[in-house]
Amino acid sequence: MWNRLIKDEKGFTGLEAAIVLVAFVVVAAVFSYVMLGAGFYTTQKSQEVVHTGVTQASSSIAPSGDIIVKGAADSEANQITFYITNTAGGTAVDLDKTILTYTDDDDFVTKEYVVDSSATPVTKGPIAAIPADWSNTNGWVYQSVIVTNDDNLLEKGEKYKVVIDLDTLVDTTTPTGTLPTVNERFQIELKPPEGAVLTLSRTLPAALTADNYYPVY
Template sequence: MWNRLSKDEKGFTGLEAAIVLIAFVVVAAVFSYVMLGAGFYTTQKSQEVVHTGVAQASSSIAPSGDVIVRADDDGGNADQITFYITNTAGGTSVDLDKTILTYTDEDDFVTREYMVDSTTTPVTKGPTSIPADGAWGNTYGWVYDGVIVTNDDNLLEKGEKYKVVIDVTQLLATSTAKTLPEVNEQVKIEVKPPEGAVLTLTKSLPAALSADQFYPVY
């Protein structure tokens, strides 16, 4: 008789079964929500990592045309480097005020950020106009006329070209060696935007430099 009473489950009502079932459903729902939430969070972070990686790996600055050097008054050395930069196809705008320029040759290494002197009045924009002098060594400026370039900031945007003129003598003022690059010497210029890949220009000076003459370098 005791065995029959201990195994008798007639007292297990439908209400109790419903409570147990609801408990299982609630636990499963909470667990599923936690797992789905973790999955969505991981997916979102993965997308952010991919977008950030693409933005950092792709460059928004590209060279436009040759790099030109000017020989100094005595010849044999280069005292000015000129090149043009533009925005890459599909690239984002680049704030040149936040862009860093690095110059390297055989015995000099200089890094400068562009800091416009607040006491200097910028020149009116035009085909040959330039903003106020900055710490890049000399200046950079718009190539197009002010009618075409309507923005008043130093933002390199789609369809624009900027002319960068580096006064090597001024740029090397804080360098230890302070020696101008000479014939056959290799120079490297890095334009480092706040976001995106670095634009690197590595050029070798020609075998001869006549005073005050201009030369394309490769």
């Protein structure tokens, strides 16, 4: 009688099945949580990539009008001027964080923008705190032309003039530093902190006279 009671396991079948079922439910719940977490993480990263791509594509600088060079002695050019605006539907661009790269046949220079803290604000139209023309201590400056507020952001409807002083930008005191001359091709890259790089490639005219201005194509 005693042996028969010990070997009879019918009473534990339901309990064991319940334990196994609970174990399966717990494992399935943990697996589902891990899968859902991975899915949410992937979705979030995808959204970040899309958002970054839209920002990069929409935050760009576009040229406005011709590029003008100023002639110097010895049939060289010592100044380049052009205007920039915001692309249609583009987001604002912080001009204080832009980097300019200049390249010609024998020169390659990269300069970040340097703000002259000593510049005195001036009044232009309805805006009372437009920064004055910045001191050209680093070879290139931007100057406000059409603006809607007193910040240094290139925004919709605004226009700025960029002036490159090649005498300062290109170190002509070194043997390798020379100003561009007639028929020489040069390239300018204006690199904002976000968005596409503005690339301008032009060729100097066949004749340059000191203190004269020439549009280049």
